[in-house]
Amino acid sequence: MSRLRASLDVAAIAAQRFVAHDGWAIASHIALSILTSLFPFLILLAALAGLFGSKSLADEAGVLIFDAWPREVASPIVGEMHRVLTEQRGGVLTLGALLALYFSSSGVESLRVGLNRAYGLREGRPWWLTRLESIAYVVCGALAMLAFALLVVLGPLIWRKVLDVAPGLEPLSLTVAIARIAITATLIAVVLVIAHKFVAAGRRSFAAVLPGIAVTLMLWFLAGLGFGYYLDRFSSAYASTYGGLATAMVFLVFLYWLAAMFLFGGEINGTVIAARRRRLQAKMQARQAEARPL
Incomplete structure (x- = not known):
């Protein structure tokens, strides 16, 4: 019971810190930065995949990005993504690739701003x-995405060869689908760890960032279910309000909530780290007081 009470206290303090650090405004900045940097990143992905002789690999990597998203949000974006990744671009490996690289890095910079505020740095x-x-x-x-995509593409091919040799393994075919979900989840977890440990100023241990990452993953899972349920029943509200911009607005609103939950996870870590620091300082002061001669 005391642990639950302590967790609720941490969440309440983190929520206050989130508001004090302009979390809603920073979340909108992150959402807009990611929206504007996503397609430049996909163009860069296509350019790198072209160097390896397979542009379809970039398409598969792009699908991996949206595998964990609600279908109502991801489907329209995936359609545009296929068009971007399959379009021929002259000179994309020169000036276009450099511009795509620069603009796609803005998404990382927005995460840096938000995390630095969350950690008070x-x-x-x-x-x-x-x-x-x-x-x-x-x-x-981008290179990691291509590597993961290569595993996803080769996985079914290798599995079919295995079944040709050992047909008795057919009941395990569900493993391939589960592996795809596991790869997506692994990508998300790795991105969160890198963001919390290295993108923000200073350095933190894995144990120090784990609480916020766990909270973020839980909130993202609930947001995916909730937002998908909402759009499945009330998507007409966006269409009647924003008209032809409905798809972009749905995507932007979803990114906004994901960014807010990401920052809240950072505030959870910042709260826990600050509490540990205060406890350590209190212990040191107590030891110094005991060591003073009477």
Whole structure:
């Protein structure tokens, strides 16, 4: 019971910190930055996949991004994504790729701003250094997406070869579908760990960022279910309000809530770290007081 009470107290303090740190405004900044950087990132993904001789690999990697999203949100975006990734672009590996790389790194920069506020830190490095770091994260992320996509593409092919040799394993075919979901979940978890440990200023241990990551994943899961249920029944409200922009607005609103939950997870970690720091300082002061001569 005391642990539950302590968890509720941490959540309440984190909510107060979220409001004090302008969490709603930062969440809108993150959502808009991700919206504007998503398709440049997909263009970069296609360019890198072209270097390996398979643009379909970029398409598969793009699908992986939206695998965990509600169908009502992801379906219209996936359609546009297929068009972007299959369109021929002359010179995309030169100036276009450089611009896509720069604009897609803005999404990382927005996460940095939000996490620094959540952890109560100030970025002391020059802007160009953090921007280069964000670009490095984008490139590494794109290569990781292509690697995961290669596993997803090769997985069924390898499985069919295995079944040809050992037909008795046919009942285990569900494993392939489960593996795809596991890959998507792994990608999300890895991105959250990297964001909390390395994107924000300073360094934190894995144990220090784990509570916020767990809260974020839980909230994202509930948001996916809830938002999908809402759109399934009330999607006409967006269409009547925003007309032809309904798809973009649904996507932006969903990103907004995901960003707010992500920042709240950072506030959870910031609250726990601050509480541990205060307890440590109190213990040190108590020991110093005991060590003083009477």
